[in-house]
Amino acid sequence: MAEKENNEQNVEPFDQEKGNRTAFERVQLARHPERPYTLDLVERLFEDFQEVHGDRRFAEDPAIVCGFARFHGLPVAIVGHQKGRDTKQRKIRNFGMPKPEGYRKALRVMKLAEKFGRPVFSFIDTPGAYPGIDAEERGQAEAIAFNLREMVKLRVPVIVTVIGEGGSGGALAIGVGDQVLMLENAIYSVISPEGCAAILWKDAQQADRAADSLRLTAEDLLRLNLIDATVEEPDGGAHKGHDETAQLLDVVLSQRLAEAVSQTAGFRMRRRYERLREYGRWGVAPSSARDE
Amino acid sequence: MPWFRKKRPQFENVPAEERRVKTEGIFVKCLECDAALFKPDLEESLQVCQNCGYHFRLDAHTRLSFLYDDGAYEELDEEVISVDPLEFVDSKPYPDRLKQAQDVSGLPEAVVNARGRVGGHLVYAAAMDMLFIGGSMGSAVGEKVTRLIERAINDRAAVIIFAASGGARMQEGALSLMQMAKISAALAQLDEARLPFISVLTDPTTGGVTASFAMLGDVIIAEPKALIGFAGPRVIEQTIRQKLPKDFQRSEFLLEHGMIDAIVDRREMRDYIIKLLNFMMNPDLNRAPETEMSMKASK
Ligand SMILES: [Zn+2]
Secondary structure (H helix, E strand, O other): OOOEOOOOOOOOOOOOOOOOOOHHHHHHHHOOOOOOOHHHHHHHHOEEEEEEOOOOOOOOOOOEEEEEEEEOOEEEEEEEEOOOOOHHHHHHOHHHOOOHHHHHHHHHHHHHHHHOOOOEEEEEEEOOOOOOHHHHHOOHHHHHHHHHHHHHHOOOOEEEEEEEEEEHHHHHOOOOOOEEEEEOOOEEEOOOHHHHHHHHHOOHHHHHHHHHHHOOEHHHHHHOOOOOEEEOOOOOOHHHOHHHHHHHHHHHHHHHHHHHHHOOHHHHHHHHHHHHHHOOOEEEOOHHHHOO | OOOOOOOOOOOOOOOHHHOOOOOOOOEEEOOOOOOEEEHHHHHHOOOEOOOOOOEOOOOHHHHHHHHOHHHOOEEEOOOEEEOOOOOOOOOOOHHHHHHHHHHHHOOOOOEEEEEEEEOOEEEEEEEEOOOOHHHOEOHHHHHHHHHHHHHHHHHOOEEEEEEEEOOEOHHHHHHHHHHHHHHHHHHHHHHHOOOOEEEEEEEEEOHHHHOOHHHHOOEEEEOOOOEEOOOOHHHHHHHHOOOOOOOOOEHHHHHHOOOOOEEOOHHHHHHHHHHHHHHHOOHHHOOOOOHHHHHHHHO
């Protein structure tokens, strides 16, 4: 059937070894309990962070943090998933799994950034949007969908960094931007490797196999043309040095922000659409078969 | 002529719960109330049980034929098909799954794009088909739906999408996930162009399809008792460790919680949509999007 793949050019073959780490080792690093979370990076990358709360509709959601700060002197807005470090914090942060109010808060703050002409930095680190009764009742799907559409239209620069787990729609809901970066050991996937293994082989224990199949590493995403760059981590992973991780990220964020700021809003929005428009690899059915 | 054969679906390989109306036999058993339904009567009532109102699942082409004036439409973009970009490792190779899905559904891909008239209005409609890998959204589905929306923007037409999907297609990994953003971006442009998008949710609509275009309709309509949600019921039950109530995530539940505009019986759906289009298709407003903000500001 598929004779030619019309949008697939110069795709390098996938390589199972990926810089001496398996995909599942990356998954474990992305979930490492000592990995820097959003607020760990915010305090190292920004000055004068002022957190703001609430979606003005229903509640405050601690699984997403939002606020204003300065980045090398420039006022910016920040949104990001937040995981908890200890048992108590994990519960408060709901393991970094937002409810609809978290996504609505994030969009509220991004719209404020747009109103005042300030760039947005988004940090992604979530196992996924919270799958619970209350979240469904209040429109989890609508909250995610609405963010996707509205982020496309933001007139200010939006720089997204996946710092840990990019868990499906719950990650993407704050992940549409002009630049999408991934830390070297971060992952981004349509489903967790455990969930995938449970469906494919009825066995969550085969998550390592599923992790390979899903092509969820930063290198994979770059190869699939779904992100703009990967960002180096300290030897052994980001958990080995929060300061060093922030320094390495700072260099890339500064450069990408400078580039985005130098462009007009119209140019950025066109490019943002064109980037999204290219996402995907499909085939074209042979024309001979179509004439029969 | 369309290149892909259009014969009616074969059901041999389909699990029982996926089965729709059997093509042989005079009577069909209702899946809800067990009533024996006379086939010609069931066809007359658009595959809705005359006894209890149960809506049988529809294939994509039947769905579109119920929408368009005289049941007539032109199929578009059928040359866009799935490939195996990840060389996905699975118990069964993805290309084999695709082949099987094509055989079972009689369709080249999980969504069918169409152009035609609805109540005289030019409408680009898409219908998803559960028989094609659970109506899942991969790159080809994302590309087709995006093309549909872009065509509507070009021709100043309306978009109607009948969702029926288990969500993003796992076998294309993050490529499938990103289709959510891609389609939403196209819908942002449709929105700016002040053109209508009517989203019709049918049983079932879950996952990445719900969390993107399905919930972005200017008006969102559901068929009665359709399962609609972000997370699947099984995932939620595992998370909260308790059984869910029977009506949870059904159309009636979403209506009660303010998430959809209306529940519409399939037999009234076409008339309902025509009235919406009469309201939404306003030629006086069909002008270029960039004029909107500047005109308001300068007045
Ligand atoms: Zn019945």
